[in-house]
Amino acid sequence: MKSANKRVAVIGAGISGLTAALRLQQRGADVTLYEGSNHAGGVIRSEQRDGFLLEHGPDCFVSNKPAGLALCAELGIEPELISTNDAHRRSFILYKGKLEPLPQGFFLLAPTTIEALRGASILSLAGKIRLARELFIPPRKESGDESLASFVERRLGREALDRIAQPIVAGIYTADPARLSVQATFPQFLEMERKHGSILRALRHNAKQRGEESKAAGPRYGIFVSFKRGMQTLIDALRAKLTGVDLQLNTRVTGLHLKGERWQLDSSAERGARSAESPKTPDPGPRTPDFDAVVLALPAHAAAKLLSPVAAELATELAAIPYANSAVVNFAFKREQIKHALDGMGFVVPAIENRNIVGCSFSSVKFAGRAPEGFALMRVFMGGALQPEIAQWDDNRVRDAALAELREVVGARGEPVFATISRHRGSMAQYEVGHLERVARIESLTGKLPGLALAGNGFTGIGIPDCIRVATDAAKALRA
Numbered sequence: 001m002k003s004a005n006k007r008v009a010v011i012g013a014g015i016s017g018l019t020a021a022l023r024l025q026q027r028g029a030d031v032t033l034y035e036g037s038n039h040a041g042g043v044i045r046s047e048q049r050d051g052f053l054l055e056h057g058p059d060c061f062v063s064n065k066p067a068g069l070a071l072c073a074e075l076g077i078e079p080e081l082i083s084t085n086d087a088h089r090r091s092f093i094l095y096k097g098k099l100e101p102l103p104q105g106f107f108l109l110a111p112t113t114i115e116a117l118r119g120a121s122i123l124s125l126a127g128k129i130r131l132a133r134e135l136f137i138p139p140r141k142e143s144g145d146e147s148l149a150s151f152v153e154r155r156l157g158r159e160a161l162d163r164i165a166q167p168i169v170a171g172i173y174t175a176d177p178a179r180l181s182v183q184a185t186f187p188q189f190l191e192m193e194r195k196h197g198s199i200l201r202a203l204r205h206n207a208k209q210r211g212e213e214s215k216a217a218g219p220r221y222g223i224f225v226s227f228k229r230g231m232q233t234l235i236d237a238l239r240a241k242l243t244g245v246d247l248q249l250n251t252r253v254t255g256l257h258l259k260g261e262r263w264q265l266d267s268s269a270e271r272g273a274r275s276a277e278s279p280k281t282p283d284p285g286p287r288t289p290d291f292d293a294v295v296l297a298l299p300a301h302a303a304a305k306l307l308s309p310v311a312a313e314l315a316t317e318l319a320a321i322p323y324a325n326s327a328v329v330n331f332a333f334k335r336e337q338i339k340h341a342l343d344g345m346g347f348v349v350p351a352i353e354n355r356n357i358v359g360c361s362f363s364s365v366k367f368a369g370r371a372p373e374g375f376a377l378m379r380v381f382m383g384g385a386l387q388p389e390i391a392q393w394d395d396n397r398v399r400d401a402a403l404a405e406l407r408e409v410v411g412a413r414g415e416p417v418f419a420t421i422s423r424h425r426g427s428m429a430q431y432e433v434g435h436l437e438r439v440a441r442i443e444s445l446t447g448k449l450p451g452l453a454l455a456g457n458g459f460t461g462i463g464i465p466d467c468i469r470v471a472t473d474a475a476k477a478l479r480a
């Protein structure tokens, strides 16, 4: 922005909108933050119930992308951070109906050592031999984007795709690997292929280097971190910092107008207020004050809807980014109701297992303070691109389907102490093949509109640290 005290509207008060509002406040802007629901935080929401700490959305974030931990330090909530339980850092994968440990020494899709490959109980001998042949497969000649499924099958084989890559990717991106862009999601593997000619060779090389580094200084946190009192800590701390921001909850923005270089909004709250005041007078049109700039911190489809009367081409590009639905089901059990040893953080489920769930966190093992002594908290994740049908299921069906899987997979017995269901409709962006080219077009079209910036998980990262980074950059972009 050219000078201080510009008026800026931020739309959407998830982690992206809260971060953008903070950055704009820090630059002296006069910020109004509009949120359609009755709470800030978007999909991030924790709840205390009968001694359990439930996460209705994300339950952690990665510590190796700096924007997350840096914001925690800035907000003074670093002392609240906790790492995953040291004693049980492994995870499981469902293999022919049984939980097998995710192979030690694998880096996401592939083993870092031959020993890791040998010990992988979720691959057949033929699958292991095919995977090892990766060392001799020449790099792809074409430089364009490729689906993750094509990349993994080409280099590591079909079994590695079905048994390892697909469930891991579903756990992170809730995506269909046949459509997921490898460029947008795992560019490091493309780089490994390009630089070393083989993923296995590159991983071996990197593991050796990391070994040297960790001898020098071990990391302070594990890869996944959360807060003693849950992810809500981050949202509450951000809200507390927004002392100069006018946060308007229950206020859905329903229209955007660009008049010259100034923006006006229609909002549900104003419509409601107007019709309550004078029900017979026709709607006089937008009444919000003018804004110098607008940050749309929304899923891309929601931003598209608002932008379509203002910038049709940009709206079409945004609307073309698909989003998946998901549901989180928290089950509270007495510990003795679960047969499994719960000696890990949880499990993921390959699609070829034909189950109704994508995965499950053993929440009370994964992080301290999630369940009272003698109880277990199990957090089941459902939906995503490969299970679109759950959006049509009612809550009873979702709960029963999740519980039936826990009965079979971890030997859950009897009725849970309680269960909660949280639905997330259209919240998970799917980065499909060609995504990065689309994002470049979106950036170029956005740059043509005065005082417009986009944030959210639709562009260059879906995780919380990515959303924080993107929102910070969006606020910065308004400087010009």
Ligand SMILES: Cc1cc2nc3c(=O)[nH]c(=O)nc-3n(C[C@H](O)[C@H](O)[C@H](O)COP(=O)(O)OP(=O)(O)OC[C@H]3O[C@@H](n4cnc5c(N)ncnc54)[C@H](O)[C@@H]3O)c2cc1C
Residues within 6 Å of the ligand: 011, 012, 013, 014, 015, 016, 017, 034, 035, 036, 037, 039, 040, 041, 042, 043, 044, 056, 057, 058, 059, 060, 061, 062, 251, 252, 253, 254, 297, 298, 299, 302, 326, 327, 328, 424, 427, 428, 455, 456, 457, 462, 463, 464, 465, 467
């Ligand atoms: C179930 C689930 C689990 C996840 N797990 C993890 C995890 O463990 N770790 C991790 O790093 N990431 C995780 N993610 C991803 C990450 O949580 C999200 O990408 C991120 O929180 C998105 O934040 P956001 O602010 O961009 O969007 P949202 O949180 O979707 O917020 C957008 C906000 O905009 C509001 N809004 C929409 N339209 C309007 C409008 N017209 N007017 C006003 N307000 C509007 C919505 O009500 C909402 O509050 C998970 C996501 C989901 C759904």
